[in-house]
Amino acid sequence: MSRNFQNFIQSCTEAVKDSNIPEIFSIWTAASAVAGALGRRVWYDFGPFQVRPNMYIVLIAGPGRGKSLSLILPFDKLFNSITAEPGKEEGAGWEAGVNKMRLEEFGISKRPLYLVRDRVTAEKLSQIISRCGRADIDLSAFEENFQESSMTLVTSEFGTLVNRNDHYLQMFLTGLWDSPSTYTYRTKTSGEDVLKGPCLNWIAGATPEQFVVNLPENARTQGLLSRVIPVFYDGEKSTQDIWYGKAKYGMLEALREDLAQISKLKGEVRFHDNVIDIVRKDVGDNIPPTPMNPNLSEYLERRTSHFIKLAINMCASRTDDLIITQEDWDNTKELMFKTEADMPKALSQFGIGKAGRIAFDMHDFLDHLVTSTKSFGIPMPLFRRELLRKVSTPGEVEQTIVAMTDAGLIEVQGKLVVPNVKKTKEDQKDKDKQIEVGRINKSGDAQTKTKSGISDKTRAALRATGS
Numbered sequence: 475m476s477r478n479f480q481n482f483i484q485s486c487t488e489a490v491k492d493s494n495i496p497e498i499f500s501i502w503t504a505a506s507a508v509a510g511a512l513g514r515r516v517w518y519d520f521g522p523f524q525v526r527p528n529m530y531i532v533l534i535a536g537p538g539r540g541k542s543l544s545l546i547l548p549f550d551k552l553f554n555s556i557t558a559e560p561g562k563e564e565g566a567g568w569e570a571g572v573n574k575m576r577l578e579e580f581g582i583s584k585r586p587l588y589l590v591r592d593r594v595t596a597e598k599l600s601q602i603i604s605r606c607g608r609a610d611i612d613l614s615a616f617e618e619n620f621q622e623s624s625m626t627l628v629t630s631e632f633g634t635l636v637n638r639n640d641h642y643l644q645m646f647l648t649g650l651w652d653s654p655s656t657y658t659y660r661t662k663t664s665g666e667d668v669l670k671g672p673c674l675n676w677i678a679g680a681t682p683e684q685f686v687v688n689l690p691e692n693a694r695t696q697g698l699l700s701r702v703i704p705v706f707y708d709g710e711k712s713t714q715d716i717w718y719g720k721a722k723y724g725m726l727e728a729l730r731e732d733l734a735q736i737s738k739l740k741g742e743v744r745f746h747d748n749v750i751d752i753v754r755k756d757v758g759d760n761i762p763p764t765p766m767n768p769n770l771s772e773y774l775e776r777r778t779s780h781f782i783k784l785a786i787n788m789c790a791s792r793t794d795d796l797i798i799t800q801e802d803w804d805n806t807k808e809l810m811f812k813t814e815a816d817m818p819k820a821l822s823q824f825g826i827g828k829a830g831r832i833a834f835d836m837h838d839f840l841d842h843l844v845t846s847t848k849s850f851g852i853p854m855p856l857f858r859r860e861l862l863r864k865v866s867t868p869g870e871v872e873q874t875i876v877a878m879t880d881a882g883l884i885e886v887q888g889k890l891v892v893p894n895v896k897k898t899k900e901d902q903k904d905k906d907k908q909i910e911v912g913r914i915n916k917s918g919d920a921q922t923k924t925k926s927g928i929s930d931k932t933r934a935a936l937r938a939t940g941s
Contacts (some may be wrong), residue, residue: 477735478728482508483791485729490547492719494712499533499544501809502705506531506626506677507548508787511587511733513624514653514673515610515740516796518782525779526653527786528624528675532632534685534820535707541679542630543712549589549628549677551726556734558586560625561605580734587737588625593634596643599627599674600659600667603650607670613740617655621671632680638690644698650674651701682706683835686824694825700772703780704820705813736790743786749800757781761807765814769821781806832864833874837883841893851892 479485486504487497509527517524533541558573577583588606590599606623613620629635636643649657653673660666680688685704693699721729745753756762757778765774773780788802823831839860843852861871875891878884882894 477732477794479732481792482729482732482736483788485725485732486548486552489721489725489729490544493540493543494715495540495544496535496707496709498705498707498809498812499535499540500547502531502533502703502813503544503548503677505529505784505787505791505809506675507553507733508736508791509783510553510589510624510626510675511737512739512786512790513587513675513737514622514671515613515624516743516786516790518743518786523652525782525786526673527783527790528651528653528673529677529780529783529787530647530651530702531677531705532685532702532820533677533679533705533707534682535709536681536711538711539707539709540712545628545630545677545679547721549626551721552730552733553587553626554589555730556580556582556587556737557589560588560602580731582734582737585737590625590627592629592631594627596640596646596659597661599643599646600661600669603669603672603674604667610740616742621655622673623669623671624673624675626675627677629676629678631684632678633684633688635678636688636690638688641690644690644693644696647674647676648697648701682820682823683831685820686826686831689824691825694772697772699824700775702773703813704817706816706820708816708819735794739790739794739796741796743789743796743798745798745803746800749798749803752800753798753803756803756807761810763811765817767818769818769824770814773817781810784810829870829874829877832861833878833881833883835864836861836874836878837893840884840891844893851887851890854886854889854891857891 483501483504486507487500490500491497506529509529512527514526514528517526533544535541556577558577574583577586585608588602590602594602603623603625606625607621608623610620610622627635646659649659650669650672651674653671655671657669657672658666659669689699690696761777761781764777785798785802785806788805789796789798792802823834826834836857840852840857844850858871858875861874862868865871865874875884875886879886885892885894
């Protein structure tokens with residue numbers, strides 16, 4: 475069956491171009507929908523191990539910047555239309571009958587997609603995934619008694635799923651990213667769940683504070699952080715309106731048909747003969763430019779796998795032949811480099827104590843007010859009042875101001891609090907230098923054809939205040 479659109483991801487992005495959704499969010503959400511549609515039945519073979527298309531993506535931005543909105547088209551409007559409730563595909567009743575007819579219309583009644591939304595515990599998630607299990611005789615030549623339990627989890631608010639004290643969920647998410655042939659999860663109260671061929675695809679939204687506050691403290695050493703792609707956006711807050719435009723029904727139905735077609739793909743993905751040497755050289759050179767920020771050290775452990783996962787989805791978005799072309803690889807690198815350029819911002823406060831986070835929050839508050847009002851600084855009483863809302867005791871206000879001044883985050887000039895002018899000039903000088911040597915372009919995005927790292931001022935001086 476031929477596709478309605480040449481490229482599913484591009485078409486989804488085009489469908490919401492008139493909305494206030496950041497383009498980078500619309501691209502990643504569409505790519506996640508493709509990953510969820512493919513599930514465990516598509517893979518790239520490294521030899522000793524295989525990589526599946528499932529991804530863990532967290533969209534990170536301040537309030538009102540389109541995180542939840544970006545999930546509506548690919549998941550509420552498209553993905554959800556071709557799903558069934560795990561374990562109840564043959565359910566009785568009018569609603570079940572209508573859903574079954576719809577799945578038959580798309581030709582996927584034997585393999586509907588599975589979608590779970592928002593708050594769920596590790597035990598509940600394990601039970602749901604166990605009900606998604608099914609065998610595929612066609613793929614048993616690649617893996618004896620091939621099984622898959624593929625499911626997509628959409629969490630509009632990161633904190634409703636992940637919290638820093640839930641180590642069971644952390645271990646569970648970490649274990650499923652690799653999509654093993656079997657996975658045993660030891661529940662707190664119900665013994666063991668043995669999952670056959672689990673493949674979890676997860677996308678979530680979070681504010682910068684939500685992300686670092688709810689990540690478990692050992693997410694770095696335990697492995698979860700290296701498996702997550704944090705997609706950071708710090709653009710302006712969305713402009714409010716009473717009409718944003720919407721995709722026409724005919725386009726939505728055509729996109730549903732294409733997503734259903736993508737879900738029918740199965741087998742091994744390979745690189746086109748014309749691009750395989752290029753990819754091997756890229757991977758051998760650590761896919762330059764390689765991020766050098768210390769906050770990304772864990773992510774770098776699985777960076778190649780992240781690129782391959784996205785390349786699989788870029789390929790499936792475009793064609794049924796499961797051959798990654800030069801175009802797919804170039805699109806993968808372009809999106810990954812752009813995303814990696816802002817990753818340090820998402821992780822800059824991870825591992826910092828409460829005092830350090832408060833200081834950084836106040837720095838961002840000051841910077842936002844000065845930028846939006848085009849003023850030199852803000853009155854000290856206003857700064858103190860906002861700071862008082864964040865600290866535990868009034869005595870911490872003065873201590874925090876002193877620490878921020880000593881760390882070079884702010885300057886106090888008379889009755890005004892202003893951003894550190896010297897630091898701002900140093901940051902601009904560093905950026906100008908990177909532009910000169912070709913590391914980034916004038917908008918601050920990483921260049922895709924350079925062989926150098928992405929610099930970032932980590933503001934390490936304040937880490938001591940959060941100990």
